[in-house]
Structure formats: structure tokens, C-alpha cells
Amino acid sequence: MIIEEVAEAITVDFDSGDGPIFTPMKRYTDPWDVLVRCSSLVSESNGKLRWLNPPLLTVMTGTIKLSHFTVKEYLLSDRVEKNFSISEKMSHSRISEISVAYLLQFQSFEPLTKATLDSSPLARYAAEHWIDHAKSGGMDSGVLKLISRLFISETAPLTNWIRLCNIDTPSDPQNLSMDKAEVHSPLYYAALAGIEQLVYCLLEKGAEVNALRGRYGFALQAASYGGHEAVVNVLLENGAEVNAQGGWFGNALQAASFTGCQAIVKVLLEKGAEVNAQGGEFGNALQAASYEGHEAIVKVFLEKGAELNAQGGILGNALQAASYGAHEAIVNVLLEMGADVNAQGGFFWGALQAASCRGCQAIVNVLLEKGVEVNAQGGQFGNALQAASYEGHEAIVKVLLEKGADVNAQGGEYGNALHAALYGFHGVIVNVLVEKGAEVNAVTAETISTLKPLMEAKR
Numbered sequence: 001m002i003i004e005e006v007a008e009a010i011t012v013d014f015d016s017g018d019g020p021i022f023t024p025m026k027r028y029t030d031p032w033d034v035l036v037r038c039s040s041l042v043s044e045s046n047g048k049l050r051w052l053n054p055p056l057l058t059v060m061t062g063t064i065k066l067s068h069f070t071v072k073e074y075l076l077s078d079r080v081e082k083n084f085s086i087s088e089k090m091s092h093s094r095i096s097e098i099s100v101a102y103l104l105q106f107q108s109f110e111p112l113t114k115a116t117l118d119s120s121p122l123a124r125y126a127a128e129h130w131i132d133h134a135k136s137g138g139m140d141s142g143v144l145k146l147i148s149r150l151f152i153s154e155t156a157p158l159t160n161w162i163r164l165c166n167i168d169t170p171s172d173p174q175n176l177s178m179d180k181a182e183v184h185s186p187l188y189y190a191a192l193a194g195i196e197q198l199v200y201c202l203l204e205k206g207a208e209v210n211a212l213r214g215r216y217g218f219a220l221q222a223a224s225y226g227g228h229e230a231v232v233n234v235l236l237e238n239g240a241e242v243n244a245q246g247g248w249f250g251n252a253l254q255a256a257s258f259t260g261c262q263a264i265v266k267v268l269l270e271k272g273a274e275v276n277a278q279g280g281e282f283g284n285a286l287q288a289a290s291y292e293g294h295e296a297i298v299k300v301f302l303e304k305g306a307e308l309n310a311q312g313g314i315l316g317n318a319l320q321a322a323s324y325g326a327h328e329a330i331v332n333v334l335l336e337m338g339a340d341v342n343a344q345g346g347f348f349w350g351a352l353q354a355a356s357c358r359g360c361q362a363i364v365n366v367l368l369e370k371g372v373e374v375n376a377q378g379g380q381f382g383n384a385l386q387a388a389s390y391e392g393h394e395a396i397v398k399v400l401l402e403k404g405a406d407v408n409a410q411g412g413e414y415g416n417a418l419h420a421a422l423y424g425f426h427g428v429i430v431n432v433l434v435e436k437g438a439e440v441n442a443v444t445a446e447t448i449s450t451l452k453p454l455m456e457a458k459r
Contacts, residue, residue: 153185
């Protein structure tokens, strides 16, 4: 953490009758005063001038750290007098209270700005880390009471927390101007965060357990994706529909299968989850587990009657998913159970093209031994040879050619294997293909003119 963030913790007043509350009047005049208060325990590194608003105001900033690794060991030891000793668990609890109380100051729905955050240095850290600190601290009643104030539906603090750290969109976690209408229900976020006590409290207050909101559709799917078994149980006990459809993974079982939480998979199946339910990014739960390499879950599904060759989802079927995920053990399990080695569909059209694109030679060999059609046409790259050529997997290119791959087969995004190798800038593979009879004259002037700027950019 930077010095400004650490110093800002003093602004939360724990002596208030209403519990911890943000009190800007307690703020240090100079954040560096925190180094004076803790002079023998902490030090700074990377100190530098930082410009703030108004433009002529500058402050020193830098990273704060313990003076020596033995400081933590000493402070947590039983050698320290009782009044000065520190409990790691209690420290996490206190940090979570500071963080949540700090977030509660943002009482306006007006968009957050850089100026606002410059004047509230702890905001980003508080938004991003309060959940982890609260869990590490044991989620006592005081912390839970404070968190409950943050999780009041349609309030500005909840909206601003999500603006600062949207746990529902990890790829795009911050949107300072997000409209309050885009913020989902408190129950959904509580389930996604895995805060069991808060989920229970919200349900007691009448939260709708089957409301369709968010990236994962339902609170049950969000909790299943997060691996929060206790929350899943609470939701199911309070009427969550185990087979509700919607969201990124289509249903809770697929979400739990993707993350590999076998305990949650077991609970959902016991509660009647349909093992062959269709929908979501991966089509079904078996495909999700196959893609991520969760062999034990794959075997559970097969024992429960999962349809081995069910089609759907981005990768077409379980065998293609396992092949693209480079999970040889699962590929073998699926093939032993009767998976169709030539099943077509999905992004790569078949398992061979998926394995060739990923560069997993062992799986390519297994599929070829099982009689996969080496020249199967379709999918992103048209055929397996073109996929391996574009990605630069020389050994696989040679194996495919030895097994009868048509070096001049047409189709796919790049037209043929030679074009794919050229676009991928794989000169060695170009030579291999030419030696095997690739038609050099098929490289048109249009292809060359397209490649020139790409090659210049690569240089």
C-alpha cells in the first residue's frame, strides 16, 4: 500500500456511538506523519512527488513496508505486552471495518471522478479488498452489522462500491460512471462474494432468491461459480431453483463444474440438478468440466448418465472441450466410454482441430489412433492441418501430413495450410508444407499485399 492509503485509515472513528464512521476531520495534515507515528516499525520506498488538484499542490508518496521481516513476527508474538500485541485475525477484522466504513461515505449517485478518488486515497483499496479482510477476520457480529449497511438495496454506497470494484465483471472491474440501474441485487453480490451470514440475513428480510440478474444469472449460479458451498446450501434451503436457466453458464451445475467444486456438484445433483441440462457458454456441465480438466467431476457425470456426445456450447462437445483444454486423461476417459471421435460442431468443428490448435501432440496421437478423420472440414481453421500451421506446431503438422492430411485442402479463415503458416510467420512450417507439395502458386498477390504490413509491424 502507498503511504496515503495507510495514513487515510485514521479517518475512521471507532469511538462514535453509531459504530465506525468516516470522519475526515481526523485526517493527517501530511500523510507522511504516519511514518513518524510508527517510525521504528515501518519505512517507505519509492518515494516521489505526486501532483494533485489544485494543480500547484504536490505531496510526497511512496510504498509503505515493515522496517524488517522480524517486525511482523515480533508484533504477533506473545512476547509483546497485552496492550500492544496484535492478532492477525483481529487485524483483518479491523481493516474490513475501516474499509466498509470508508466506502459508506459515498452517499451520492453522481458519477465518481478522478478528483473524488484523489481526495479519498483509500477508496480503491477498500473496495477491492474488504471482502478478503472480512473473511480472514472471521466475520464477527460487528463487521456483519457494518457490511449490512453497505448491502442496502438501491443505495449510493452499494452503487459506488460496485463502480469501484465490480466483482461481477472481473475483466472490466471499474466503471466510475455506472448508472445505479445497472447495479444488481444485494443478494446476488453477497452470494458471489460468498458471505453466508449476509446471504441469510438478506433472505430473512425478503430478498428474492430466484431473481434473474447479473453475469451469472442467479444468486445460486454465482455462489456455485465462486465455490461457496455454505452459501449454496443456504440458497437451496430457501427455495433457490436448482435448474434455473440463465446467465453465463446456463445453470448452477455448469458453473460449479467449470470451477471444479466437487462438493457443490454433489449437493446440486442431490437436490435434483439435471446432469444433461443444455445452455450456457459450454453447452452442458460435462463439457465445462472436460474443458477445465476436472477428471473426478467428469467421472461423476458419466456415472449419473451424462450424454457423452451431447452437442452445444462454444466447443461443441465434451471430447472437443477436453482436447482443446489439453487434458489427455479426460480425453482417454471419454473415448473409453464411447465418445464419437469424429463428432462435428463447435468452434473447432472437431476434437482433432482443437488439439492441433492447442498444440497437444499426445492428444493428436490418441485421436489418430482412434480413427479420427484427418481431413475433416469445418470450423475456425477449416481443418486440423491449417490450425497447427497457423499456431506454429511443427511436430503436429508433420504427424498430420504423415497420416494423410491434404496439404492443399481449402477452407477456413486462412484458405489453406500454407496461407495459415504465412500469416502465422512460421517459415519452418512453410518449408515443410512446400516440401510436401503445397501449391506455392496458390499464394496470391492479394495475400502478399496483406502480409507485408503485418510483417513490417512484426519487425
